[in-house]
Amino acid sequence: MKKQNIPVEFVYQLFVLIIAIIVVHGFYVSIVRPNATEVLAQQAIEAESNPDYVRERSTWVLIKDLEQESCFILMFWALAIMGYKARETIRERALLDADLVSISEGMRILPEDTREFSRQVQALPEDHQRMLLPRALLNALRRFNSTRNIQDVSSSTNTVFESEADRLESELSMIRYISWAIPSIGFIGTVRGIGEALAQADKAVQGDIAGVTQSLGVAFNSTFIALLISIFLMFLVYQLQLLQERLVFDSQKYLDDKLIRHMKGD
Secondary structure (H helix, E strand, O other): OOOOOOOHHHHHHHHHHHHHHHHHHHHHHHHHHHHHHHHHHHHHHHHHHOOOOOOOOOHHHHOOOHHHHHHHHHHHHHHHHHHHHHHHHHHHHHHHHOOOOOOOOOOOEOHHHHHHHHHHHHOOOHHHHOOHHHHHHHHHHHHHHHHOOHHHHHHHHHHHHHHHHHHHHHHOHHHHHHHHHHHHHHHHHHHHHHHHHHHOHHHHHOOOOHHHHHHHHHHHHHHHHHHHHHHHHHHHHHHHHHHHHHHHHHHHHHHHHHOHHHEOOO
């Protein structure tokens, strides 16, 4: 029976999502909502006793609703995914400081020499061989051995790096989707709050605006929190993308400097 590879990253993402839901919901149930209820009750008492009382904005009230809770869950999920990808990128960057192929300055590589250098790369641990730089090195060496043409080697390695850049870009789509979904959830809270406020319009006409005010608070608070989280996440997404792009660029430069320029074709 053929052994199937376990999608480690998918399992990690699913596990982190479950943990984020449990932790954030537990925090809301045990701390956020009880404190928000206490603050609202205290403010209601103050408002009844003092007509000039101005309600202060409380953080607990600001984040108490279901939409804000959902936004925080998605935020921590996205942060965990980005942390995983950033860790993998940093691990790959560490190989740029390693001497994966021992080539001294002034040395020329002939097609007949490529097998020896390929063995040096293949001696790396298996998880390292799956990284970008070792794959690109092996591809260049095998291509040079088969075609004996440096231009063909350069074109082949460029294709490898372009494919890697496309793959890294596509893998960020999930994080970008989460960053888009968070403000959308905030707008759902806005619609819900405005709908509840409109449903209590008759009470407002009679002079009781407490319910309308609270519902409008839900509307504005959910959008405010969602937009703040989205801005924060998008900043980190672009930083991660920059880190990955630098990895591809520096790996390509490493290959040119450490290997291709030493090749001597027919």
